[in-house]
Amino acid sequence: MYSFIRPQLIVKDLSLIKLICIKDFDYFKNRTASISNEVKNLVWLKDQKWHEMRTTLNPTFSSSKMELMFNTVSDCALQFVRQFQKSHGMVEVDSRDVYARFVNDSIASVAFGINVSNCGNEFLVTTRSLQKSSLGRSLKVMGYSILPRLMAMLNIRIYPEKCLDVFTDAIKETICRRDQNVSFRMDMVHVLLELRQGSGIKDDREIGEEFSVPDEVLVGRQRTVALSDEDMVAHALVFLTAGTETTSTLMCFMSHELAVNEDVQKRLRNEIDDTIRRCDGKITYEALVGMKYLDMVISESLRKWPPQDKLERICGKDYTIRSEDGDICVVLEKGINTVIPVYAIHRDPRYFPNPEKFDPERFSDENKSNIVPYSYMPFGLGPRCCIAARFALLEAKILFFHLLHKFELVPTDKTVSFPRLYGRTISQRSRDSISIGLRSRIVL
Ligand code: HEM
Numbered sequence: 001m002y003s004f005i006r007p008q009l010i011v012k013d014l015s016l017i018k019l020i021c022i023k024d025f026d027y028f029k030n031r032t033a034s035i036s037n038e039v040k041n042l043v044w045l046k047d048q049k050w051h052e053m054r055t056t057l058n059p060t061f062s063s064s065k066m067e068l069m070f071n072t073v074s075d076c077a078l079q080f081v082r083q084f085q086k087s088h089g090m091v092e093v094d095s096r097d098v099y100a101r102f103v104n105d106s107i108a109s110v111a112f113g114i115n116v117s118n119c120g121n122e123f124l125v126t127t128r129s130l131q132k133s134s135l136g137r138s139l140k141v142m143g144y145s146i147l148p149r150l151m152a153m154l155n156i157r158i159y160p161e162k163c164l165d166v167f168t169d170a171i172k173e174t175i176c177r178r179d180q181n182v183s184f185r186m187d188m189v190h191v192l193l194e195l196r197q198g199s200g201i202k203d204d205r206e207i208g209e210e211f212s213v214p215d216e217v218l219v220g221r222q223r224t225v226a227l228s229d230e231d232m233v234a235h236a237l238v239f240l241t242a243g244t245e246t247t248s249t250l251m252c253f254m255s256h257e258l259a260v261n262e263d264v265q266k267r268l269r270n271e272i273d274d275t276i277r278r279c280d281g282k283i284t285y286e287a288l289v290g291m292k293y294l295d296m297v298i299s300e301s302l303r304k305w306p307p308q309d310k311l312e313r314i315c316g317k318d319y320t321i322r323s324e325d326g327d328i329c330v331v332l333e334k335g336i337n338t339v340i341p342v343y344a345i346h347r348d349p350r351y352f353p354n355p356e357k358f359d360p361e362r363f364s365d366e367n368k369s370n371i372v373p374y375s376y377m378p379f380g381l382g383p384r385c386c387i388a389a390r391f392a393l394l395e396a397k398i399l400f401f402h403l404l405h406k407f408e409l410v411p412t413d414k415t416v417s418f419p420r421l422y423g424r425t426i427s428q429r430s431r432d433s434i435s436i437g438l439r440s441r442i443v444l
Helices: 014-023 047-061 063-085 095-111 122-131 135-146 148-153 161-179 188-197 229-260 262-278 285-289 292-304 342-346 389-406
Strands: 008-010 028-030 091-094 311-315 319-322 328-332 337-340 407-410 435-440
Touching: 014 311, 014 337, 047 063, 047 188, 047 389, 063 095, 063 285, 063 389, 091 095, 095 122, 095 188, 095 229, 095 389, 122 161, 122 229, 135 148, 161 188, 161 229, 188 229, 229 262, 229 292, 229 389, 229 407, 229 435, 262 285, 262 292, 262 389, 262 407, 285 389, 292 389, 389 407
Parallel strands: 008 337
Antiparallel strands: 028 311, 091 435, 311 337, 319 328, 407 435
């Protein structure tokens, strides 16, 4: 999209990728998604401010916070599964649509503290309108990334004011209720409120149990800035926009792979049945994160269908890359856009033999050490990697746990063998609707 404005360099060399994303981070600025503290216009934070905000927000997504949010997300997943249990026989669903609804509900629930099914349609309709891509909005986002000051001076808004009012009212109402102790729930609003009040920050356990979570998520744990109510609205909105399409895309493609790979689905269902038996019928957080095959299936879905198909970094200063013996390899000029083609690397047979095959075994304990460093990056790399990787994995794991406990996923007449992708969207989306049949299981 930006290639006609900035020269682009497509980087496939893994050592160069490491350099751009991790090592020489100061030279390479992020290009796409970012945390923002400006609710009206999605202004990317400048480096120092970004760093302060990122270290402030990191604890929101630590493993210990995920454990605390587990019940809230699990309730959303159970509610989602129950709606299909009401129908008899096989239910055919357009998975893109139903997962988008689930992810919306769960992020609304944890980031805005509201129960979508109780709060009427307005929130949902507004969220949908926010997520519809339009040329006008893409141009505004582009304008903000190129000329942020001018765009702000002209008071050009990325989101319609009415739409922002709905979100602002929703979160302010929740903050008010929580401040007055009218309601309590362990969710992102609660963690953000703790940050605002300066309590509960010390973070503790940071275990990268899940294979897909990049270690760099652990970068910087110090809280450095105080949050205002306005900041909280902005963050909730960024979480909603950054987290919905990516996570529902993962769920969509994972469903497809499970429906067409019966053996994988059967093995996963056996793991689910064993786990629920061991937990006396009620899944716990420890049991969920201990499910190895579930983690392997999700990791392989993210390998074959990475929801964000490329990473982008702009070179912030003229930069010379030298080989180990000092020879000049590449000279990058300030302003060049380096693009890391995640999708292409994930399907490169040098790193993932037989890449079209959906094979969770690549991520088994025995095999995962063979994965070449920097060849697998569904959540990005380095200090700018996805802040909420753990939350996204939690949502996907708990959803598939409850879904496969009650249903078999089967192909329908409309299921295509090889979903085609849109070429020009930010996250990887299927051009064909991904139709899945949900056939009730007899659970003993
Ligand atoms: C399967 C689901 C998801 C995938 C595959 C994904 C992927 C990514 C990627 C590739 C990046 C850019 C990393 C880089 O440039 O190195 C990113 C950034 C980001 N993601 Fe995610 N994401 C997912 C879910 C979520 C969720 C659920 C949320 C929020 C609740 C979220 C919030 C963010 C934010 C705020 C950033 C910007 C971080 C920063 O600027 O420091 N993502 N994500």
